[in-house]
Amino acid sequence: MKKSTATLLVSAFLLLALVLVGYYNITRPRVLILHSYDPEFSWVKGLDASLRKSLKGLQRPLLTRWHYMGLRGAPGTQFQETAAASAKRAVASFEPKILVVFDDIAAELVTPELLNRPDIQIVYAGIDEDLAHHGFDRASNATGMLERIPVAALRDAVSHLGQGRPLRVACIGDARPVAEAEAAQVSAFDWRPHKLLPCEQVDNFPAWQEAVGRLGQQADILFVAGYRGLHRQPGSTEVVPPAEVGSWTEAHSQALTLASKITFVPDGGAIAITPSPQEHGQAAALLVGRLLKGEAPGSLPAETGKAFVVSVHQARLQRLGYQLPPVYEAAARAAGTLQ
Structure with a gap:
């Protein structure tokens, strides 16, 4: 009898724990992060590092998922269609409360049918095109940060x-x-x-x-x-x-x-002055936090990135007889982008 009671109590405890875990997961806001490119791209690495750190700083339990479309270079139409279909399936299956979209390709291929939907909010960043190109200017459920060449x-x-x-x-x-x-x-x-x-x-x-x-x-x-x-x-x-x-x-x-590309100096160029991926990742996380507090996307006007990163290859500069002031060298050294 005692053994049966103990077994029943353990079973009840495990069932209650399972219910609580399930409830916790269900009630946590779902945030899907959608990247146009792949996780090994230096721009994406900078975005993700800043985003993850800033999301932790919100001190709000979230259920997050990352999806990478892998569309660097000049992908063919079929490859783009396959990547877009996969991203749309990720949105449909995860059912995020907030969709964070990085860069123009993902915005172009995935977000049009999500605009103005009441069941999802969109935070965009790293966007080179103007708002009208993606329909964000007419979307009541979207806000974010534009990427502009410094x-x-x-x-x-x-x-x-x-x-x-x-x-x-x-x-x-x-x-x-x-x-x-x-x-x-x-x-x-x-x-x-x-x-x-x-x-x-x-x-x-x-x-x-x-x-x-x-x-x-x-x-x-x-x-x-x-x-x-x-x-x-x-x-x-x-x-x-x-x-x-x-x-x-x-x-x-x-x-x-x-x-103005973050990969230009590693790829062989002399100087790059690029938008800061850290700024865009942080801005996206902060906007997620504001939306979760109940602010409406329509009340949050699009911002424009202002921070930039300097990359310099000294030997390539010297080859043509050029020299930058020490402040540029110091900025590149601080960012780990001086060669």
């Missing part, structure tokens, strides 16, 4: 490199929409006293090589707006590895290479 910081760097004399700045990028958006930001900025040449965008590596050679003779600085989507040959589906593009460009350009 063009003022880039112009200041060009001024320091020129040591008081105006320089000619050429601009080149691949033909992806994200590169087009970046080129538009560069073109819209007032670079005076420097002269910005019209941005050129090409689809394939031979055209890139021709343009780099020509622009290097016309300019002092070559700004690279995007280089991860170049096809090996016209009409080819093979994408040239970014490190090959960056190294070739640096070796063959008569103009100093400058970019």
Whole structure:
């Protein structure tokens, strides 16, 4: 009898514990983090590290899940459709209260059918396109942070490199929409006293090589707006590895290479002044916290990123006789991006 009672009590305890765990999981707000790219991409690593740290700082129990679409480079239509279908299944199965969307590709492929739905809130970050492009300007359930090239910081760097004399700045990028958006930001900025040449965008590596050679003779600085989507040959589906593009460009350009991509210096470039992934990850987490406190997405206007990271390769600068002030070197050293 005593044994039966003890067994019954243990069973009841285990059942109660199971119910409590289930209730705890059910009542925890669900947050799905959706990335356009893969977890090994340095930009994504920076976003995730900052996001995880900031979410812990909310001191609110959450049920989180990460989904990576793996759409770096210039993925084909079928690959994009497969990745989009997988991401949509993740949303449908997890049923998040809040969906955090990083970068334009995920926003383009996944969020349109989620806009203005009352059962889900969207936090976006790392967005190069304007709000209207993704429909976020008309969505009552979306808020976030826009990614913008730190063009003022880039112009200041060009001024320091020129040591008081105006320089000619050429601009080149691949033909992806994200590169087009970046080129538009560069073109819209007032670079005076420097002269910005019209941005050129090409689809394939031979055209890139021709343009780099020509622009290097016309300019002092070559700004690279995007280089991860170049096809090996016209009409080819093979994408040239970014490190090959960056190294070739640096070796063959008569103009100093400058970019706003966090991977540019590791890929072979000389200088990069890039948006801060830490800022975007932190901003996304803070917005999640505000939504969980009951603030409406429509009451939280979109913010624009302001922080930036400096990366420098000293030998590549010296090859063309340029030198940046010590403050840039110090910033790169502090960020671990000085080579």
